[in-house]
Amino acid sequence: MATVASAETRVTAPDDEDVPMSHRQIMEALSGLLLGLFVTILSSTVVSNALPTIISDLHATQTTYTWVITGTLLAMTITTPIWGKLADLVSKKLLIQLALVIFVVGSAIAGQAHNPAMLITARVVQGLGAGGLSALVQVIMAAMISPRERGRYSGYTGAVFALATVGGPLIGGLIVDTSWLGWRWCFYVGVPFAVIALIVLQKTLDLPVAKRKVKIDWLGATLVSGAAALLLLWVSFAGSKYDWLSWQTGAMLGGTVVLVALFIVAENYASEPIVPLQLFRIRTLSLSTLASLFVGVVMFGATTFLSQYFQLARGDSPTKAGLMTLPMIAGLAVASTISGRIVTSTGRWKNILVLGGAAMTAGYGLLGMLRYDTAYWQLAIYMVLVGAGLGMTMQNLVLCVQNQVRPQELGVASSTVSFFRSLGGAIGVSALGALLGNRVTHYLTDGLASIGVHSLGGDGSVPKLSALPAPIRAVVQASYGHGIGDVFLYAAPCALVAVIVILFIKEVPLRTSNSQEVAASVDAAAGGRHARRPGSDVAGSAVLSNGRVVEHANAAVRVGDSLDSGTIRGFVRNGGVPVSGAVLTLIDVGGRQIGRAITGMDGQYVLSAPGSGSYVLIAAAGDYDPQAATLMVGDQPVEFDVTLVGSGGLAGLVRGADGVAIEDAKVVVTDGRGEVVAGGATDAAGGFLVPAVTAGVYTLAVSAPGYRPVAMPVEVGSEQIRQMVELLPDMRVRGTIRVEGRGSVPDARVRLLDEAGKVVGVATTGPDGEYDFTGLAAGRYTVTASGYPVVTSGVEVTGYGDDSHDLWLGHPAE
Incomplete structure (x- = not known):
């Protein structure tokens, strides 16, 4: 059977790389991406439960415990904008593979660490790779999937996050509790997954490569790195190495302010700034980054100390500590999956963000009441609230930003949000870690004094509970339980600030086209040039009348x-x-x-x-x-x-399957209620333009004589968009009914059946014996003629011109 041409309208550029990816292609590409993301999360969670044992074996202090985590977060924070900028300039596939290689190298070094300094250095190298993986997964998903559909696939991301977060502590705990393995295998366990991810990405990920000269803002990266490092060093050592109010505090804070000021100046003059400051004119991005900063504080800062709570306050083994965190992971997995589905089905995300922030605030506030003997069922409820809040906020804060930036800014905008989230995490871990050390010391001093002991002695390292006498062990458990409860209590206001900031973000419904489709439609319609600002004239386009009602100003x-x-x-x-x-x-x-x-x-x-x-x-x-x-x-x-709100524009070109422009094609734009808001016809070049349309989702219908009409959804924002429309020829089957020796047969009844045997048309031949069926879709049909012995004949309708089909009836000539 001949191939049947598709009658569907195509709205993307003709190049294969701009054709929207199918669900299967997306899932194949996501398999490697999610595996890489799994490796990143696993590297943190597998260590979290093992870290108390690692720190104890290396005879390290609480400050070292904090910096093993802070070093990774700081490296992620500093490099995330660089990875995001590179994603806008060079191959995303090459970048994510490079990030995986760096991660593997860092893991190998960490597994060989024999002192705290070497371990922290290795974790920094791991953070370099993890920063690339966390930033690039978001960027690549945005390049493949529209914001509206991204909620659906974000659910898979949340599931992977949950799996790695659940599996990591359990694997780490089992490794530590297994004598013949040892804690070093906590760093080696992610290497096989990283290698598999490299192979899968090589086979499945295929994205267009930007052909631009790479210019990395090394000065900006250096300045922001120095500012972040100096701030974190101050937070880590203030109160222990020196007083909060001291010349060291003044020098470090003053240096941080100077470096930040120099960074802002450098970004204004950089040709490819690491963080384009003009992006912060977008209110959604500015508020989302601020909210992400505080979400990072509570997400990384507070949850880091849960493993210490279970092992040092409750005396659980590393394996059991991993099992104890399951309620939080369950809340995260369920909330991220369900919220992703809701966002996809409705296109609305703000209520989800507000609800998630409120759940986080409540959860951390309740966790602030923790003590070493708190009933586990209460703790489980608190952890579910925290997990649900994180699941509803993390991905959606990035999503709302991606929905409002241009395709060429997608990478840097996404990485900017991730940058501030990681920065918040690094600040949170350092600040809350310093707080924990201070509070535990205070509670230990009071508790030991109550039983007549002046100090634990030693070098101030984290103690091993099993090596302590029962009375002292009880004091240590109570001190860590109370101190970690204080950490959660201080985290709650940060979550509340995030909620307040989210309330001021203006909700814009999610787009239904991905970044490649947007870029392709703009390039195809404008000859590779970017779309003009709303309201500008478009050469070769016919202006359509617009009957939209102007809304009142917000004043x-x-x-x-x-x-x-x-x-x-x-x-x-x-x-x-x-x-x-x-x-x-x-x-x-x-x-x-x-x-x-x-x-x-x-x-x-x-x-x-x-x-x-x-x-x-x-x-x-x-x-x-x-x-x-x-x-x-x-x-x-x-x-x-x-x-004033920017008015969007809808422009486009209407062409036939042969690429020829179609003049005088009827173009109608209707809103969600079916009311016509604009109408007109295309010009000689096949162009049309609706110069000012209020942001929203509309239906664009195009028809022309001799062609099949088409209709498609279009989403108009605050800028002009372009739509390529291809009309296929009107399909028809016609012919003449004849009989041997008599010629054409008038008044013969002719029926047309589709492939399923359903009658789609009935006609009676005229005096010349001719019949004609029009307005058909592509496919295989059967023509039957009666009035004489019935004759049937199959015909293939391809959609390219008329299909002439004559029938000869069975009666011989008389």
């Missing part, structure tokens, strides 16, 4: 004493950015213009009203939706700020 009225009576003054902004050149028009109730002003570079305007009364203020700028609001002017001057 706040304030009364000021420094202005004259009747004066109206304020600022015009877009997302906090001043809008210059905006025209402000003031009209009275009779519709007469009584004032007009144009904003300056700072977005400020000043108008005067002739007296008290009600007036209408209209604000308009070329790239934004016009806004109108009613003002009441009395005896006091009025300050009125206006927020």
Whole structure:
């Protein structure tokens, strides 16, 4: 049977690399990515339960315990933006394989560590690779999957996170509790998984490679590394090596401020900045990074000390300590999977974020009441809340940012959020670790004094409970239980701050196209150029009429004493950015213009009203939706700020299967209620343009004589988007019914059946014996003719022109 051409509309660029990936292709590529992510998480969790034993064997202190974790987080923090920038410039596949290799090398060194310094160094090397893996997995998923669908696949990410988090402590505990293995195998266990991930990625991951010259902002990386390291060193040693209020504190904090200032200056002049500062004009990104900072503090900082709680406060073995954390992991796995599905089905994410932040805050607040003898069922409930909160916030904070940046900024935007989360984690581990050391020392001193013991002696290293007498062991357990409870109590306000910040993030429904599709449609329609700003003219496009209703501005009225009576003054902004050149028009109730002003570079305007009364203020700028609001002017001057929202545009090209532009094709845009918001026809070049459409999801329908009509969903944001539409020819089957010796047969009844045997058309031949079926889809059909002995015949409809099909009936000529 001949191949049947697809009748579906294609909306991507014709290159194979821009064709949206199928679910199978995505899952194949994800297999390697998720395996790499599994390795990253496993490297942290497998060590967490073994770390008390490792630190004890190496005769290290609580500060070393903290820095084994902080070193990894700091390396991840510093390198995450670099990996994200590289992802925007070179092969993502090569980068993630390189990250895996670095991780394997770091693991091998860690397994050979014989002193705290070597262990911390090896963990830093592991952090370099882990930073690449954590950042690149998010970037690659964004390149393959649309934001709307990404929630579904984020559920798989959450499941892998849960599996590694559950399996890690159990594996680590078993390794430590097995005498013939030893804790060094905690670092070796991830190596086989990393090697398998390398092989799988080589076979399954195939993404387009950016062809741009690589420029890494090494100065910016050095400055931000120095600032972060100096801040963490201060947090780690203040209160133990020197007083909080001392010259060392002043020097370190002052140095941190200087390095941050130099970093900001360097980023303003760098051609490829490690953190593009202009991205922070996007309100969602600014708030999401701030929220991620505090989420990182509570996620890494507080959960790091759970293993110490179970082993040092409750006296459990490393294996049992791993089992004890299962409620938190279960909450994380279930919440991330369910929330991912909800986000995919609804396109809404803010309620999930708020709920997750609230659950985290409540969970950490309740964990603050922990003591060494707290009932486990209470602890389990608290851990479920914490896990559920983390599962609902971690991925969605990255997702909401990816939804609002351009494709070429996807890597650096994603890594910026991860950067601040890792930075928060590093600060949290250092600060809360220092707090824990201080509180445990305080409680130990008081507890030992109560039983007549002045100190434990030794070098201040973390004690082994099994080697302590029963009375002293009870004091140590109580001290660690109370101290770790204090750590959780201090983490709760950080979670609350994250919730408050999330409340100010404006929710924008998730896009339904991935970054490759967006870039491809823009390049295909604009000849490889980026889309212009909303409202700009588009060459070769016919402008369609638009009947959308303009929404009122979001504005706040304030009364000021420094202005004259009747004066109206304020600022015009877009997302906090001043809008210059905006025209402000003031009209009275009779519709007469009584004032007009144009904003300056700072977005400020000043108008005067002739007296008290009600007036209408209209604000308009070329790239934004016009806004109108009613003002009441009395005896006091009025300050009125206006927020303009960028209007999106919908442009595109309509072509046939042969690539020829289709002129006068009917184009109709309808909203979710089916109401037509714009309509028109394409020009001679096949172009169309809807210049100003309020952000939302619409249906674009295109039809033309001789072609099959098509309809597709389109999502319009604050910038102009382009849509490529291909129309396939109108498919038809026609022919003549003939009989031997008599020619054509009039009034013969002809039926057309589809492949399933269903009748799709019935016709009666005319005087010339001809029949004609139109408006068919591609496929295999059967033509039957009756009136004479029934004759059937199969016909293949390909969709490229008419299919002529004559039938000869069975009666011989008389």
